[in-house]
Amino acid sequence: MADTPKKIVLAYSGGLDTSIILKWLQMELGAEVVVFTADLGQGEELEPARQKAVDLGVKEIFVEDLREEFVRDYVFPMFRANTVYEGRYLLGTAIARPLIAKRQIEIARLTGADAVCHGATGKGNDQIRFELAYLALDPEIKIVAPWRQWEFGSRTDLIAYAEQQGIAVPEDKRGEAPFSVDANLLHTSSEGKALEDPAIEAPEFVYQRTVRPEDAPDTPQIITIGFEKGDPVSIDGENLSPASLLTRLNELGGKHGIGRLDLLENRFIGMKSRGIYETPGGTILLSAHRGIEEITLDGGAAHLKDELMPRYAELIYNGFWFSPEREMLQAAIDASQAMVSGEVRVKLYKGLASIIGRTSPNSLYSLEHVTFEDDVVYDQKDADGFIELTALRLRLLAGRDRSAGKNS
């Protein structure tokens, strides 16, 4: 087959599933495999992944720490828009996929590979996100999606194949996995199996990086987050790199039980699914970013951002990070952030991140105008004409309806 890939860059976690995929690419497709493992802050050692790849005969292995790039170029730009999908999901998985895909394509170029491969199943959003990104960045690239191609019908078949190929199967992976997890510096997401009945509360053992709000400290903790042009730059006066800042917020949020979410969402592919999310640092950041915008953003700009946000969130959720429409929206969002600098004080307490104060050198808040005391800048009589004209069409309408006998 002319189409058979010869050299494939695999997004490899080092776990059982991607190890099986690696072997399958070598054995069934007869391809040479290049392995790419990214540290996105999933909190796992990456050296064992490298060793496993070596053991599986892989010659070209890329293990890269992408945490700073991930937070600086993906997470922070998304937070400038106060982005949430379907009102609540902070998109922790969706925002990581474009970066992994971009790097896979770059590595394909570096190594002369003609194909890329991911380990996402045929039912989810991630396959779409990976593949739209691959094709947006390289229209000729070949894509291998083993979950949609191989014959294994069950987990048992998969384990049998692993054993037959000499891949070590850890004892706890022999049975059905209790649920599927995806983690990075922004969130941990858990789906499937024990969580599949949306009527039943998720068991506590599902949560991996936050305490139960009821078990969080009884004393609140107050922190100050500094912003420059829409991005957080410091905590309590200490300047921090993007990844270290988010790491710090994750520790604080986790300790105070902040950022847990149980969501039944609509997948792009058409079905509904139930997920448990933990986004401790991101949840604090979302609140704080809104706080700094409250004092620095013009009302018209702020309301337009809020209108654009659901569309922007859907583009990221559906895998259109590398698309002209996402870039157009990003340009508008970024332009709005020029004056979004200053400090926000946030109180962390039993699952909540509440804004309790904000200051900015670019403040639009005018005490002179809003004060209940006497002022010299504002004439209250002007409000007469404002209301008179604003009500004009409502009065004309009411007059017409009254004479037509409506509502009587």
Ligand code: ARG
């Ligand atoms: N439903 C989430 C999304 O589409 C998370 C998907 C991956 N999570 C997982 N546990 N496999 O962004």
